[in-house]
Amino acid sequence: IWFEGICKTYKQGDNETCALSGVSANIETGDTVALCGPSGSGKSTLLNICGLLDNDYHGELYLDGQRVAQDTMTTTLLRREKLGFIFQNYNLIPVMTAYENVEYPLLLNNVSSKERSRMTRHILDAVGIADQAHKRPNQLSGGQQQRVAIARALVKYPRLVIADEPTANLDTQTANLVIDLMRSLGKEMQTTFLVATHDDRMTSHCDRIIRLQDGLLIDEINGGFQQCA
Numbered sequence: 001i002w003f004e005g006i007c008k009t010y011k012q013g014d015n016e017t018c019a020l021s022g023v024s025a026n027i028e029t030g031d032t033v034a035l036c037g038p039s040g041s042g043k044s045t046l047l048n049i050c051g052l053l054d055n056d057y058h059g060e061l062y063l064d065g066q067r068v069a070q071d072t073m074t075t076t077l078l079r080r081e082k083l084g085f086i087f088q089n090y091n092l093i094p095v096m097t098a099y100e101n102v103e104y105p106l107l108l109n110n111v112s113s114k115e116r117s118r119m120t121r122h123i124l125d126a127v128g129i130a131d132q133a134h135k136r137p138n139q140l141s142g143g144q145q146q147r148v149a150i151a152r153a154l155v156k157y158p159r160l161v162i163a164d165e166p167t168a169n170l171d172t173q174t175a176n177l178v179i180d181l182m183r184s185l186g187k188e189m190q191t192t193f194l195v196a197t198h199d200d201r202m203t204s205h206c207d208r209i210i211r212l213q214d215g216l217l218i219d220e221i222n223g224g225f226q227q228c229a
């Protein structure tokens, strides 16, 4: 993913808030990148733009070698085809089993039932949750729910996964497991991860840290092992 000169202004009546004022970065395929910065620095705004959830910005965004056109038709299709999402609160569908939650993105993409079954089983196995597949989210621990959510985000082999504080609610042991899973599956599937996080357990394992302050990208640290308070 590559973005150049991204500017975003929120307008409310006569008030204008400049949330991003010219942010650029080139993120290598398969890298896990932490997006850090204090509250209000523009992290959610940038996640929404890179997650193709917000088309109302200036600047250029490239995904998988292609310029992303800023119309809803294009972004909806691209989002379905190439993106996965992971949230702080897992956001699993409560009436569906773990298996059904993971299979769901494939249903939306019209994958045949035989392929759906193969792909769903494969990814549930990869995140180590195959034996819990029949359970509903409220029968699973937080760590197990987040592993199901990772499986759901990765089941269709997305090019980019957008994650918002994915380890915030997890104890250290579980957080480390989740981070290892994201990293190893990302490398294996050549999926890029863009992760908004305050969690040092996360940032210390990322390939790269992008830091925002007041809508500007203030510095970048390559190679990880940097704290990001």
Ligand code: ADP
Pocket (backbone or CB within 6 Å): 010, 011, 012, 017, 018, 019, 037, 038, 039, 040, 041, 042, 043, 044, 045, 046
């Ligand atoms: P972060 O995720 O780092 O906390 P945000 O991207 O949410 O930062 O916010 C960046 C700036 O944009 C802040 O000043 C925030 O108040 C403002 N902002 C965010 N969303 C809206 C909105 N929907 N309407 C108006 N201002 C907004």
Ligand code: ADP
Pocket (backbone or CB within 6 Å): 132, 138, 139, 140, 141, 142, 143, 144, 174
């Ligand atoms: P973890 O170490 O991954 O956080 P827990 O120790 O919380 O896991 O859970 C251990 C087992 O208890 C798991 O098999 C899980 O399915 C089950 N379990 C956890 N929370 C609940 C719950 N609220 N209702 C039913 N079963 C649960």
